[in-house]
Amino acid sequence: MTDYRRLRVALLGAGAVGSQVADLLLRHGSELADRAGATLELVGIAVRDVDAQRDVELPRELFTTDAEPLIVGSDIVIELMGGIEPARAHLLQAINSGADVVTANKALLATHGSEIFDAADQVGAQVYYEAAAAGAIPIIRPLRDSLAGDRVQRIMGIVNGTTNYILDRMDTEGAEFTDVLADAQALGYAEADPTADVEGYDAAQKAAILASLAFHTTVPLEAVHREGITGIDKAMMDAARHAGYVIKLLAVCERLTGADGAESISVRVYPALVSRAHPLASVHGANNAVFVQAEAAGNLMFYGAGAGGVQTASAVLGDVVSAARRHIAGGVGVGESTRANLPIVEIGRVTTSYQITLEVDDEPGVLAKIAGILSEGRVSIATLEQTVIHDPSTSSGTESSLRDDNLGGVARLVIGTHKALEQDLSETVDRLAASGVVERVVSVLRVEGD
């Protein structure tokens, strides 16, 4: 066996991902040494509770509750504790004591990324975080390195497995959100408190990380527009299917060019209608995918498992091997480029097309009035479908009609718009709601990926 240099590796946290990382480091030691050109010696695992139950059995003597002595003197520190503190303090300590760091902590990077990257830049250390953006899918290196000579125009990502699992089951089984969520919780696909997933917080953190990298711009988490999927119901799913769409929770990162040629970016997370013909529509279950449009490279898609302990551990270990190779090869770390520093526009300045579903009085003149409000609001109609809603006691279903001359009753209008400014659209929907002829605004959904 080759006599390799030994690198000291400290692990902080031994949850679902951390315990798998420790296990793989210990089991595949000699293979990893061959790949890295260095022996990766796991010197200790810092945890809150040494006696806690772990997913895999690990040597008890590795565990400690005292992270600081472990960090000092390590060549590589892997932070898998999650949360902001003490993860942030530990990472900064590791960087300042000369270690390269590997983290999967998206919450930390989305809120304190600049501080951590700047600290690393100061001392020539490197921060690796492949597991922070889309689980096991290698997306950080492609964005940072492979596309470094190109210009990313747009990223559309399914970056949260829990919500994709829920939406996919709602779509394929015609089930209601609350039923699928309860089932997902029972199966372990969703947390007891599902807020971070279903309200889009997790996706927003990943969107901030991806956009920062793609547009060479610091994107604070507060600048990410965020909407969750709790408002999506069976009726909206059915209507989407009927129109040839599927509803996906998307992280959209977009480069915008103003009339004066000045560039800005938009970063947003919301449930959107995606055409069934789009590659993202066939991402099922808890899988993730990131669709990238670049000026020269064209359309690229990266697909894989978005979460899971062992899957995410794969991404973490790839980073550990990269860190080890860099230690052996010498040289300082490559800093995060934020030199473009493009302005980030708020959601109101974003342009997409929309699908607006309204319940309206089924009376003469209503369609003309609605068309007038849309036109005044600079929202142009692309498609229109009207369905008369019958009294369910006298009819077996609905009847499609594009006439504007039904007397009495309520009709459902599904309006597909051309591209419109979010602010115009939003004001127009308010005016529609207040128009006196609209009984109810059933839903307003953005259409992405056309």
Add this chain to the structure above:
Amino acid sequence: MTDYRRLRVALLGAGAVGSQVADLLLRHGSELADRAGATLELVGIAVRDVDAQRDVELPRELFTTDAEPLIVGSDIVIELMGGIEPARAHLLQAINSGADVVTANKALLATHGSEIFDAADQVGAQVYYEAAAAGAIPIIRPLRDSLAGDRVQRIMGIVNGTTNYILDRMDTEGAEFTDVLADAQALGYAEADPTADVEGYDAAQKAAILASLAFHTTVPLEAVHREGITGIDKAMMDAARHAGYVIKLLAVCERLTGADGAESISVRVYPALVSRAHPLASVHGANNAVFVQAEAAGNLMFYGAGAGGVQTASAVLGDVVSAARRHIAGGVGVGESTRANLPIVEIGRVTTSYQITLEVDDEPGVLAKIAGILSEGRVSIATLEQTVIHDPSTSSGTESSLRDDNLGGVARLVIGTHKALEQDLSETVDRLAASGVVERVVSVLRVEGD
């Protein structure tokens, strides 16, 4: 503007990719400088004919026919000439004079990769070749870096755009190979001499590169089993569709584990049946995709444009920026790891399932005889479909039958096998052909991705 260090970049070759690389380097200079942390100065372009027509207009004073003085003194040398010589000599000269090198030359890497990587190792230089494996799709960094802590079990790649374009049109239009090929040539999707594409030579070079990287093993091009698509006809396409498959030219790189636990690999290129439900089945047109199965990461897929001047230029420029960052950061290059050096098994030792289509005498006992030959040959039947072929003058079509008691005439048998050893299968097919009851072996296709 930041005052960056200047790096001298030499370009060898100005064909479809080279001219786009030069154009992007010149047009996006300041943006690339921000990304790389260095100004990338294109010092010259070595070509055979200074006056040749180029895809984009480039400053005439950059061109020279004398590559050597350009190479000496450059920090980064981009080789996009193609072919073995003088590309090989120029790359070695560049490495030995202290440059990092970027190449898209799959033929050269598949045949002389070891020599070039060893030369780079000797002097601490780095070889970048993202564009050599799947055009614009970032697959080299994910395999080399992101999955460095994981174990790749299997790669199935659609890595040749021309053949995917041809097979996709044959599938969707029900057209014949020769007609689609002629059309593809007229449209510029296929070369006047299409041998390198349709006979699988291009795919085999890429398979050798991918397998070397994934399995940390030097894979010589001669060790890649290669079959092309010229034998695929409309009837085979129709039969595949009928059975729920599509035919794709696949590069398959597989890790095998023997009964004794010893590992080996198989690298092969052939047209194979792929289930319509598999993600690779929905890769249309001239697109490429690489499906990777890794022990921890699970299934990953990378999708995008496999060829095209400007698309490939994106991958080349990503490499140039990486090379520049490394120059600025210092340190020696990270060598290619071939430390696993697994044995490469020949095609006969590979196990897959098969679809065998036979024309047989439609007589009593024939089915029993064929089943006997298969069983003796250790090939187990999974599915069987028999179709009686009527005289076209007396009947409008075919009639399905699983009976073994038709008298006279010819029947078509489609046999789906369980997994079998290629050598067993091949000998069994020979015995079937010589059995006296088989009129014609219509096709033998492997099934991949089940």
